[in-house]
Amino acid sequence: MLAASTIPSIHYNTKLPYIHHLVLNTTSEPRTRKPAAAVSSFRYNYNNHHHGLFFFKPHTYAVGTVRARAGNDDGASDAIPQQSSSVDIKEISSSSSTFGDSYVALFVQMLGLDYDPLDREQAVEALWKYSLGGKKCIDYIMQFSGCINLTVNLLRSESSAACEAAAGLLRSISSINVYRDLVAECGAIEEITGLLTRPSLTSEVKGQSMCTLWNLSVDKKHRLKIANTDILPLLIKSLEDENMKVKEAAGGVLANLALSKSNHNILVEAGVIPKLAMLLKANVEGSKVIRKEARNALIELAKDDYYRILIIEEGLVPVPMVGADAYKSFRPELHSWPSLPDGTEIERTSQGPSKFGANELLLGLNVSDKNANIDEAKMNAMVGRSRQHFLVRIGAIESEDGRKPQSEFPIDRQLTLLPWIDGVARLVLILGLEDERAIARAAESIADISINEHMRMLFKEAGAIKYLVQLLDHSSDAVRLATTHALERLSVSRGVCQIMEAEGVVHPLVNTLKNLDISESLMEKTLDILGRILDPSKEMKSKFYDIPVNGSEKGLDAAESLDPSIELTGNVIEAAISETTTSYGKVLDSVFIGRMIGIMKTSYPDLQRKAASILEFITIIDPSMDTIISADIESGLDAIFQQKALEDTDSDIEGLQPEKYALDIEEASLAISAGARLLTKLLDSKQFCQTINSTHFIKLLRKILKSNVPLHYKDWVAACLVKLSCLSGPDQDFENPINMEVTLYEAIPRLIEQIKSSSSEAREAAVIELNRIISEGVVDSTQAVASEGGIFPLVKLIEEGSNRAVEAGLAILYNLSMDSENHSAIIAAGAVPALRRIVLSQRPQWTRALRLLRNLPV
Structure with missing residues (x-):
């Protein structure tokens, strides 16, 4: 008897005067067994008074849940799934004092292992239903030590009713903060795990176990x-269970x-992530509880950058909750001709306005393919904008069933998850509000969500680019920083970058850089x-003809209006350059160029690289380069x-922090290139x-050429060095050394890399070019080939290459064999x-191969 030593001797009244409020589970089919003496006496009196009993068997689980938060010590938790039943809980609570303490103790004793399984089953059912009376009832049950151990043991029962009742009682007890640790310490988690792994289990047992x-x-x-x-696999699989209560419990866990x-x-x-994301899709049916729990779980996972990407790829985007007051400044365009979210106006097909405005109202119902070609992305953007x-307009933008959301977090930290269509439209809508904090949070969200080309194009079609460009001139530093961050992430897409240019983004960006006080x-x-x-x-053609630049009508449309037999000539390109020069000439002035040179002199390599690239662009649109030359570009x-x-x-640093050293070398090489x-x-x-001090720059570039800068960054250094040496004149001593270096x-090194990895x-x-260099007798050329690891790929080449390649390879190896x-x-x-x-196959190169063999010590 597991509980016999822990439960005091019980004297109970055989008349059971107040048993009529006790809830027991009786079955119509009798079970054949030999009951214990005490139970037999109890059952006799119970059967004589069954007319006053109240029978029910609750199968309800989490009906309304609130997000859990551990650490409350005030008794009953306010953050756990609560049980409910058709029985009036107040009636049970009010009668618990008259129930008789001895009967609770009796049922606890009947949980003992020496009792018949049917007695144990009925006892745990009685205690479970008694526990529904509330905290006072649970407190009284917990006065008897060993109750939880015996209840946990019943989870191993082969009876589904016993398992359900045991799990239900543990659920009631664990709903009280002070008893939660005791339930876990008695092995409830392990036993429930074993219970849930059974091949066949009723939904009722699953629900009560998962709620525990x-x-x-x-x-x-x-x-x-x-x-x-x-x-975990069982919980995730339960998200697809047919029983909604089981799904809710699994989602809550x-x-x-x-x-x-x-x-x-x-x-x-x-x-x-995929299972929870599916529950939040617009076309998936589910209860509010499971959707709420799925959203809460994914929001927690979205705090990690990598997991947020996985959530976005599943079709959901995190959207900030900015509060209902922020939307009061929204002013929809009511009486204007409809347009696409990106600002593209829909062509008017009617000659005159409709008397009642039906053309505007029913515009989308009569669009022929000849007049409009709206792709899926544009249609989704229109749908999302209309919904938001x-x-x-009805005041339900951040409400559910008319109730404003309640959360323990401040409004500036609250997030929700919405499908792509609605989430992108909501963020674009927020950009048009007046609340600075809301705008900044929306822009940061756009930056976080722009993880791939698909998302960037969604924001483009939703009209986000226009708002973001306008916000670059906002008075708030936080808004400007967040907006710039969003545009920076969106500009990775070439198509979006072109739209930014067309919206005039260059002017505010240049003005921002002219400010010396920016972060x-x-x-x-x-x-x-x-x-x-x-x-x-x-490419020059894509630069000036793919899209309109700065709002001009120039573009592919203009090119297509010309005779198709006429190719784009240099004059056309020069005209395009002239137009761009006129457009940017006033902005990319001496002040801006001086700022770029200052960045090159004082900043770290990554910014130096970007500044040098921008100045190179200016040399293209301003071939005279007078402004750059006069701005001390040499420094x-x-x-x-x-x-x-x-x-x-x-x-x-190379030995102690090799990764950091490699990164530093990479950034420095990019800047140098x-x-x-x-x-x-x-x-x-x-x-x-x-005006340039060519001798000084030749020394710098020669030093870089001999350094450990990666080979693919040395091509421009070598080209620049050769060009400088040609300008230095015949009196300079650098000409021959430069060519050799x-x-x-x-x-x-470049030719050897091509031999290793390129096509045939x-x-x-x-290999032919390398053979020419060596045959010309360049000093130390054979040593350079050996030190760069060229011998192995050359030997492989003479086995697999063409006749010309084999002949050149043998010549190189012969020269190498002289050392x-x-x-x-x-x-x-x-x-x-x-x-x-x-040699044995007498290929055309067999004589060269024989001479090489004679040179080798074999």
Whole structure:
């Protein structure tokens, strides 16, 4: 007897005068067994008074839930799923004092392991239903030690009724904060896990068990135990259960588990995001409880940047809750001709206005394919805008069933999750309000959500670009920073970037950079946007003909109006450049150029690269370069070519922090490459060539060429160095050394890289070029080939390459074999078997192969 030693001796009245309020579960089918003596006496009296009993069997679970928060010590929790039944709980509570303490003790004793399973089942059902009377009833049950242990043991019963009643009693007890730890310590979580893993289980048992876990997961210390590999798949699978109550309980447990950041990785790996996201889709039916719990769980997961991306990819976007007062400033356009959200006006097909405005009201019902071609993205944007405007007009934009949302978090931290269509439209709507905090939060959300081309195009079609560009001139620093951040993320898309340019974004961005008091963060994001718009590497045709620039009518439409047989000539391109120069000439003035040069001199490499790229664009639209040359551009270039990362050769950062060192070298290399492109472009100006200190820059570039800058960044350095050497004149001593260094440190490594990884045609061209360089007798060229690891790819090439490639490769290897230090590397690369095959097969190159074999020590 597990509980016999812990429960005092019981003397009970055989007449049971107040038993008529006790709730028992009786069945119509008798069960054959031999009852214990005490139970037999009780049953005799119970049967004689059954006419006064009240029978019911509640199968209800979480009806109304509130977000759980652990740590309350005030008795009953305000954050747990509550049970309800058809019985009047007040009646049970009022009669509990007259129920008779001895009968509660009796039922606790009947939970003992030495009692018949049917007695134990009826006892736990009686205690469960008695516990529905409230905290006082639960407190009285908990006076008897061992009750929870015995109830937990009943979860192993083969009877579904016993398991349901045991789980229901544990659910009632765990709803009280002070008893929650005791329930967990008695092994309830482990037993419920085992119960839920049974192959066949009724919905009632599932619901009561999961609601118990829902209560226990309120406390942080129990969440890690619940979030294990055995039970998580069951909870996630229950989100698709046919029983809505089971779905609600599973969602509640998952929402509580998501409150602990340590569980986030476990939940995501178990696949919880797609299942929860599906419950929030507009076309999926579900109760308010499950939708609320799913939203709460996903909002917690969305606090992590990576998991937020996964949620967005599932079709949901986080949207800030800005409060109903913020929407009071919204003024919809009521009596205007309809237009698409991005500002595109719909063509008027009627000659005159309708008498009653029917044309405007029913515009979308009579659109022929000849007059309009609205794609799916535009239609979704129109639907989303209509929905959100309607919610604002009726005052239900952030309300549910007319009730304003209640939350423990302040309004500036509240979020909700909406489907793409509604979420994007809501954020664009907020951009048009007057509340500064609301605008800033919406712009930051747009920046966070713009994770891929699909999302960026959604915001473009929804008309966000126009609002964001206008907000760049806002008086609030927070709004300007958030807006710039949003535009920076959106500008990754070339199509969106072109729309920004058409909306006139360049002027406010340039004005922002002219301000010396802006923060470094704002300056960096502004340079990012400008660098993508004023990109000198864009093809000339796409730059000036893909879209209208600055509101002009020039574009593909204009080009298509010409005779299709006429190709775009240099004159047309020059006209386009002239128009852009006129447009930007007043903005990209000496003040702005001076600011860019100042950034090149004082900022870190990433900003130096962006500033140099923008200045290179200015050299394209202003070929005279007078303004740049007069602004002391040499000092900016000098700062770019003297990167600190290349000078710190004596520090231990490469060994101690290799990742940081590699990142520093990468950023410095990008800045140097941009500076070399700019200098190469400036050397086209005779005026600049007359003023530049070519000797100084030749020394800087030669040093960079010999450094550990990645090879693919040295091409512009080599080109600039060659151009400088040509301008330096015949009296300079740098001409021959420069040619040799460019060959050793740029040309040979580049050709070897092509031999290693390029296509067969490129490999053939590279090995022929390399053979030409070596045959010309460039000093140390063979040593450069060996030190760059060229022997192994050359041996592989003579086995697989074309006849011309094999012949050139054999010539290079022969020259390398003249140095005995290379013999071991040539043999290790497998050259001997390859050469013998060439000789024995008497291929056209067999004589060269034989001479090479004779040079090797074999």
